[in-house]
Amino acid sequence: DAGVTQSPTHLIKTRGQHVTLRCSPISGHKSVSWYQQVLGQGPQFIFQYYEKEERGRGNFPDRFSARQFPNYSSELNVNALLLGDSALYLCASSLAGTNEKLFFGSGTQLSVL
Amino acid sequence: AQSVTQLGSHVSVSEGALVLLRCNYSSSVSVYLFWYVQYPNQGLQLLLKYLSGSTLVESINGFEAEFNKSQTSFHLRKPSVHISDTAEYFCAVSDGAGANNLFFGTGTRLTVIP
Numbered sequence: 693d694a695g696v697t698q699s700p701t702h703l704i705k706t707r708g709q710h711v712t713l714r715c716s717p718i719s720g721h722k723s724v725s726w727y728q729q730v731l732g733q734g735p736q737f738i739f740q741y742y743e744k745e746e747r748g749r750g751n752f753p754d755r756f757s758a759r760q761f762p763n764y765s766s767e768l769n770v771n772a773l774l775l776g777d778s779a780l781y782l783c784a785s786s787l788a789g790t791n792e793k794l795f796f797g798s799g800t801q802l803s804v805l
Numbered sequence: 806a807q808s809v810t811q812l813g814s815h816v817s818v819s820e821g822a823l824v825l826l827r828c829n830y831s832s833s834v835s836v837y838l839f840w841y842v843q844y845p846n847q848g849l850q851l852l853l854k855y856l857s858g859s860t861l862v863e864s865i866n867g868f869e870a871e872f873n874k875s876q877t878s879f880h881l882r883k884p885s886v887h888i889s890d891t892a893e894y895f896c897a898v899s900d901g902a903g904a905n906n907l908f909f910g911t912g913t914r915l916t917v918i919p
Contacts, residue, residue: 696848734809734909735849735909737907737908740905740906750906790904791904791905791906792837796848797848798846798848
């Protein structure tokens with residue numbers, strides 16, 4: 693079975709642009725979480741979605757938004773990109789809406805110039 | 806919100822040696838504790854976790870961690886490391902059942918020297 697897949701793997705944008713990152717969870721998993729990992733730091737929670745509803749939001753500005761589709765895939769959108777948004781964006785899926793076992797994708801490396 | 810402290814951003818040990826990676830978290834009534842490992846160019850993988858019960862938990866590849874509530878610690882150790890253990894290790898905590906996010910430490914990069 694395929695693991696969590698994220699696309700694209702790498703992305704380069706300029707300040708002020710918009711970006712959409714995509715995630716497909718493991719088949720059967722209904723929960724998707726997004727994390728931001730800045731170089732040299734641990735992942736930081738952005739959003740969790742379960743059954744297409746937002747279940748949690750981290751301390752990120754409103755420029756960050758997400759949604760989950762009927763097939764449980766998810767998109768993370770970031771508007772008005774800043775240099776500080778440069779990071780590895782990780783998607784994780786789980787069977788239910790709990791954190792007892794998260795399966796992470798390899799991430800999307802976003803560089804904002 | 807929880808906070809997680811991992812002492813030592815880089816640790817180098819010789820193959821076959823004992824390694825201890827430290828993790829402390831801010832206190833809470835009940836927590837779930839995790840160690841994740843990130844190999845180069847890969848996503849994070851769950852190494853082991855403490856939810857309840859025995860305070861000593863083990864992974865299938867020889868790592869173990871012990872939950873110490875009084876010291877708010879969850880240190881990871883392996884008696885004899887292998888070169889394939891070279892990776893970055895992240896300690897994480899969540900506020901028990903029903904929590905929807907993990908709080909991660911800054912990670913410890915382990916290098917095993919042949």
